[in-house]
Amino acid sequence: MVRVPLTPEERQRGERFGVLLRQARGERSMVEVAAAAGLSAETLRKIETGRAPTPAFFTVAALAAALGLSLDELAAACAEGQFTQGRAAEFRQAG
Amino acid sequence: MVRVPLTPEERQRGERFGVLLRQARGERSMVEVAAAAGLSAETLRKIETGRAPTPAFFTVAALAAALGLSLDELAAACAEGQFTQGRAAEFRQAG
DNA sequence: CATGACCGTGATACTAATACCGGTATAGTT
DNA sequence: AACTATACCGGTATTAGTATCACGGTCATG
Numbered sequence: 001m002v003r004v005p006l007t008p009e010e011r012q013r014g015e016r017f018g019v020l021l022r023q024a025r026g027e028r029s030m031v032e033v034a035a036a037a038g039l040s041a042e043t044l045r046k047i048e049t050g051r052a053p054t055p056a057f058f059t060v061a062a063l064a065a066a067l068g069l070s071l072d073e074l075a076a077a078c079a080e081g082q083f084t085q086g087r088a089a090e091f092r093q094a095g
Numbered sequence: 096m097v098r099v100p101l102t103p104e105e106r107q108r109g110e111r112f113g114v115l116l117r118q119a120r121g122e123r124s125m126v127e128v129a130a131a132a133g134l135s136a137e138t139l140r141k142i143e144t145g146r147a148p149t150p151a152f153f154t155v156a157a158l159a160a161a162l163g164l165s166l167d168e169l170a171a172a173c174a175e176g177q178f179t180q181g182r183a184a185e186f187r188q189a190g
Numbered sequence: 191c192a193t194g195a196c197c198g199t200g201a202t203a204c205t206a207a208t209a210c211c212g213g214t215a216t217a218g219t220t
Numbered sequence: 221a222a223c224t225a226t227a228c229c230g231g232t233a234t235t236a237g238t239a240t241c242a243c244g245g246t247c248a249t250g
Contacts, residue, residue: 002203002239013153029226043208045227052207056237057155058108059207061170071166075156097209098234124197138238140198147237151207154237 006053014053017078022048024067036066101148109148112173117143119162131161 006014025033025048034044039059046052047063064071101109120128120143129139134154141147142158159166 002241003205003237004239005205010153031226040209041227042210045229046207049228051229054151054153054206054237056149056207057152058105058149058170060152061166061174071156071170075153075166079156097232098207098236099209100235126197135239136198137240141237144199149207150237 011050011053013078014047015050017053017074018048018050020074020077021063021067024069033063033066037062039063106145106148108173110145112148112169113143113145115169115173116158116162119164128158128161132157134158 030044030048031041034041037044037059039062043052043055043059044063047055047059060074061071063069064074116139125139125143126136129136132139132154134157138147138150138154139158142150142154155169156166158164159169
């Protein structure tokens with residue numbers, strides 16, 4: 001085995017990650033945010049829906065910049081999201 | 096065209112990114128840091144040498160946690176690294 | 191010199207990320 | 221009803237990230 005498939009935990013983390021991004025996007029459209037971040041709308045949709053659970057670092061960085069999010073808080077939120085849903089509310093009002 | 100190859104700029108950014116990580120690692124060995132971050136030493140080596148210029152977000156997040164780095168500063172440093180080398184010095188003393 | 195432990199590296203294998211295309215559904219507008 | 225805009229979904233193509241294997245270098249010890 002050379003390239004270990006993603007574990008269910010990683011996929012669940014990707015889903016939480018996508019939910020956070022979608023909440024931060026708010027009322028803005030996918031194409032607008034994707035264009036602002038410099039990636040295709042399909043890629044943004046896959047990330048938000050959890051179908052791309054482990055996106056590239058600079059993809060996330062560009063997305064966070066377009067959404068005005070902190071990478072540190074983003075990583076912490078979806079890493080701890082399995083325990084508390086409280087941080088999601090912070091993102092909703094901050095993003 | 097389906098999956099656009101990485102541009103030379105992205106590869107250069109990946110090299111700067113790897114240099115920052117290697118500086119932050121300091122005297123610690125690859126295997127130690129890789130184990131602390133939960134990835135293989137070969138993967139860390141590829142990232143540090145720039146042969147994996149766009150690593151996954153959570154890989155970088157785990158690495159930054161193992162090295163005590165801020166994801167925001169890391170992204171900013173290697174994004175602006177093409178202009179100023181000053182931030183590298185900050186990482187050298189901070190990491 | 192031989193042996194072993196540790197580190198870094200090159201080659202290979204295989205999965206995942208990204209982009210493009212077509213189709214579908216829903217809601218809003220005229 | 222027809223048109224538009226948005227989002228979801230499946231499939232396809234191609235590059236890139238990650239892990240395993242095998243090899244060479246280094247340093248300490250015998």
